[in-house]
Amino acid sequence: MRPALHAEWTKLRTVAGPLWLLLGTVAATVALSAGATSVVRCTSTGCGGDMTKLSLIGVQLGQALVVILAVLVIAGEYGTGMIRTTLAAMPRRATVLAAKAVTLAGVVAAAGTIAVLGSLVAGRLLLPGHAFTTARGHPALSLADGPTLRAALGSVLYLALIALLSLGVATAVRDSATSIGIVLGLLYLVPVLSQMIGDPRWQRLLQQIGPMSAGLAIQATTDLRSLPIGPWAGLGVTTGWAAAALLAGGLLLRVRDA
Secondary structure (H helix, E strand, O other): HHHHHHHHHHHHHOOHHHHHHHHHHHHHHHHHHHHHHHHHOOOOOOOOOOOOHHHOOHHHHHHHHHHHHHHHHHHHHHHHHHHHHHHHHHHHHHHHHHHHHHHHHHHHHHEEEEEEHHHHHHHHHHHHHOOHHHOOOOOOOOOOHHHHHHHHHHHHHHHHHHHHHHHHHHHOOOOOOHHHHHHHHHHHHHHHHHHHHHHHHHHHHHHOOHHHHHHHHHHOOHHHHOOOOOOHHHHHHHHHHHHHHHHHHHHHHHHHHO
């Protein structure tokens, strides 16, 4: 396993694409979060809203770049034919996929941590200037607050899970463009479809099983009883999606020719 991990880490750090995608993830996440917190206003005492979730809204954009990175980790090798070299050097295909998953999850978690902390810092700095103050029931964002810490940690884990989901899909599909389309469709179209359905029960069900709508419930810090699914249960749904994708990809990797 150690040589496989070293090989995957070498691939990631010696190619420019992954670094730019990771930097783009951080920039896109922080930029959208800062933009959202810069336009919201508190106009009366006791104004509502989940300021932690608002400050972390950039994760919804940053995850798209995570998807692209994760897909290219393996589908890019199929596109260039380098996968044959990889499997010749490490014939144990399960080990290859495991090494890619560990390396990918690690770098995404590192970038995600920076992105999430940057988003919370932006919210802490910008929101008080828009009347979201302690006097109006909105104390400054702080990781010392349990729900905020849970939302921050959960957001980092969510990004890592989206990377693993994308890796699994790309391993099964082998084509970069198709894999990216499938994953982005799962993430962004399911919430849209849930809003188009008139039946509240089906709407709630889609929100409970969608990898993004369920997983990002981890960011909620207020009105938890009104959520379609609880924060940790929602992240568990995303974990299930990632595990299923990796299992399917791993099985197909074992039985198909390179």
